[in-house]
Amino acid sequence: MTDASVSSSAPGLVTEEHRREAILEATWQLIAERGFHAVRVSDIARVCGTSTGTVHYYFPGKSDVLTEALKYCVEQAFNRQSVELRRITGAHERLLKLIDMQLPRVGFILDEWSIWLQYWAESVVRPEFRAAHNEFYARWQETVIRIVRRGQSQGVFRAEVDPENVALRLTALTDGAAIQVLTGAPRMTTTVMRELLVDFVQRELGA
Known part of the structure; x- marks a missing residue:
């Protein structure tokens, strides 16, 4: 892979990662507010301002996005605490x-x-x-x-x-x-x- 190909693909990769994180961020907050089993993919899409198809692009099923959102939330909490404690x-x-x-x-x-x-x-x-x-x-x-x-x-x-x-x-x-x-x-x-x-x-x- 040449330097040019890395450069041209990088913005797309960043955008995809940001979209995935935005979906997880919205999902865990919905779970916190409504409960794990009350959150629908359509709810997630609406909060993110996107379509259910986009959510399914990153997470094939409802269980996938809900499960990953739980893990994402806990991971973010650990990261935040680690930064604070190191000070x-x-x-x-x-x-x-x-x-x-x-x-x-x-x-x-x-x-x-x-x-x-x-x-x-x-x-x-x-x-x-x-x-x-x-x-x-x-x-x-x-x-x-x-x-x-x-x-x-x-x-x-x-x-x-x-x-x-x-x-x-x-x-x-x-x-x-x-x-x-x-x-x-x-x-x-x-x-x-x-x-x-x-x-x-x-x-x-x-x-």
């Missing part, structure tokens, strides 16, 4: 920032939690969802593990704690509290959720 040197501050980014406040983080809940539900009845789900979960726990180890090397977290065990319990506590927030459980708010998680960090990791 913070101290492990304790980095872990508190991660907690803050997990709080299901009004806005796109609340929508992302809606996606997570629906991903869990689909994984229960659709085994094909589980591999990606478990991969995402492993990445989240690995993020916590790295922060804990960083804190141990910095002397701000106790050296004797097991980072993997802390990550397992912290992610489980985060999920449990978030589910209660999202389902309107009495006495559970994002403020209470944050207090629970910060208290866990202080009790389990405080040097």
Whole structure:
């Protein structure tokens, strides 16, 4: 392939990728608002200002676009969090920032939690969802593990704690509290959720 052919094809490739991402972006937001099974391809096309044929060009079936949209949403959340965390040197501050980014406040983080809940539900009845789900979960726990180890090397977290065990319990506590927030459980708010998680960090990791 010559340099000229690469140059001439590049704009088309960029456009195709942008169109695909626009479809995924619209789809996951529709899923967050309406529910996984309530979203139609015609809804996606309307939001994107395109045709159902265009949606099917990138994703042959409804299940394909819905499934890829769930993965896309989670991937974007991980990428955003990674950028934010890399800006913070101290492990304790980095872990508190991660907690803050997990709080299901009004806005796109609340929508992302809606996606997570629906991903869990689909994984229960659709085994094909589980591999990606478990991969995402492993990445989240690995993020916590790295922060804990960083804190141990910095002397701000106790050296004797097991980072993997802390990550397992912290992610489980985060999920449990978030589910209660999202389902309107009495006495559970994002403020209470944050207090629970910060208290866990202080009790389990405080040097």
